[in-house]
Amino acid sequence: MNRELKIYNSLSGEKEVFKPITEGYVGMYVCGPTVYNDVHMGNCMTFVRFDMIYRYLVYLGYKVRYVRNITDVGHLLDDGEDRILKGAKAEKLEPMEVVQKYSNGFHHMMEVFNTKKPSIEPRATAHIIEQIEMVEQIINNGYAYEANGSVYFDTLKLAEDTGEYGKLSGRKIEDLKAESRDNLKNQEDKRHPSDFAIWMKAAPEHIMKWNSPWSEGFPGWHLECSAMSTKYLGERFDIHGGGNDLKFPHHENEIAQNMGSCGCSPVNYWLHTNMLLMNGKKMSKSDGNSIMPPKLFSGESEHISKGYSPMVVRFFFLQSHYRSTSDLSDSVLQAAEKGYKRFMEGLKTLSNIQGTAKNNDSAINKEILDLVEDVYKHMDDDFNTPRAIASIFEIVTKINSLKSGKVSLAEISQETLNTVQSKLKGIIFDVFGLMDDTAGGAGGEVLDGLMQLVIELRQEARESKNWGISDKIRDSLKELEIQIKDGKDGTTWSI
Secondary structure (H helix, E strand, C coil), X not given: CCCCCEEEECCCCEEEECCCCCCCEEEEEECCCECCCCCCHHHHHHHHHHHHHHHHHHHCCCEEEEEECEECCCCECCCCCEHHHHHHHHHCCCHHHHXXXXXXXXXXXXXXXXXXXXXXXXXXXXXXXXXXXXXXXXXXCCCEEEECCEEEECHHHXXXXXXXXXXXXXXXXXXXXXXXXHHHCCHHHCCCCCCEEEEEECCCCCCCCECCCCCCEEECHHHHHHHHHHHHHCCCEEEEEEEHHHHHHHHHHHHHHHHHHHCCCCEEEEEEECCEXXXXXXXXXXXXXXXXXXXHHHCCCCCCCCCCCHHHHHHHHHCCCCCCCEEECHHHHHHHHHHHHHHHHHHHHHHHCCCCCCCCCCHHHHHHHHHHHHHHHHHHEXXXXXXXXXXXXXXXXXXXXXXXXXXXXXXXXHHHHHHHHHHHHHHHHHHCCCCCCCCCHHHHHHHHHHHHHHHHHHHHHHHCCCHHHHHHHHHHHHHCCCEEEEECCEEEEEC
């Protein structure tokens, strides 16, 4: 925590030195999924990127309360239909069956990508009381009005009183059109097109509805995040994150709701991730320009030549800055796979060489330690993972020069190698969240042990001139695409 971390704040449009409200503690809220369908690659990238941010804050020594919600009501499609209800009708299930099914799928995919679980994962339907109370506060403060059983936020009044509405998205209220997802219905009840529903009266056929002082209905989509972030992080907290597409109207309306209920802007630092492209274009199911995570892993898609492991995909996500777009393609994934394997091989090489210099005065010691410091400097500069990765590649190149003998091990100290190994493992595994699956995923250590046993059995067969067993082991491993290499320092294996 003694490092100076700078974060790009979407609200100010500038990088700012990060100073938490309470020293040593961070409150972070990230908008989670609407669980009406399988999680797609764009969602995965967003949550992996925020997982990296969460991990780095923890790595720096902060105690982080990470809240990521589940939206299970109120998120409307462009035609005004609730996403959960549409999923329930399509699959002939109860709404909460749909929620549970896709929540389970989302959690499984987050485990596949090795993301850490949030501290709290609240659901919108479990916080209806809090949302009704917030609507009442907003009405009492004069920033909302009831019309035919629905309640709308008065954006013009907030803008006139505070000048706050539109600051995050950079929009001027006089130019705003009907952009909220609830704007397609009940337009005649609004005083201004930019006003948005914070409580919606339900139609008789609507399944998901609750009693309120205004009608039997359900909360507006934006309300849940204001109510739940306030409950678990307070009226003002440190970081709020989400995809760029949420900046308006969702996050703009969150700020409005908090201003309307407690008179304060809720967040010190707004962070927004950019979108995932595919082959240079926006992902689109209708155009066939999309791929779901399982297909990406299995290779069962016309867009890729083979399957890629979750850790290769995670590495690909981190190769671009979180505020930049990422362009998914087969060639880029192939490059990411090579880079990921180079990382893992570099760590293995680092653990297998021994420095013999008595002090750290040589040029190679200084060069490597300076590169390690560069990794941290890049991470402190708004979580700049691509530059941090580039510095790690430079370190790996230096390590390989020691392994090959281009640079003598007598020029580097074991103390330096130990420091580099510890810090690289911290960044690669603890912050980047990568796992070494080059030896078969989470069971890599077990597989490595089994392979060492196989190698020993093969060596015993060769020593006893049992060529039949020796050849059978070699040929069977070859069929499994496992290569055995005999060298002067012993036998090694690779996939």
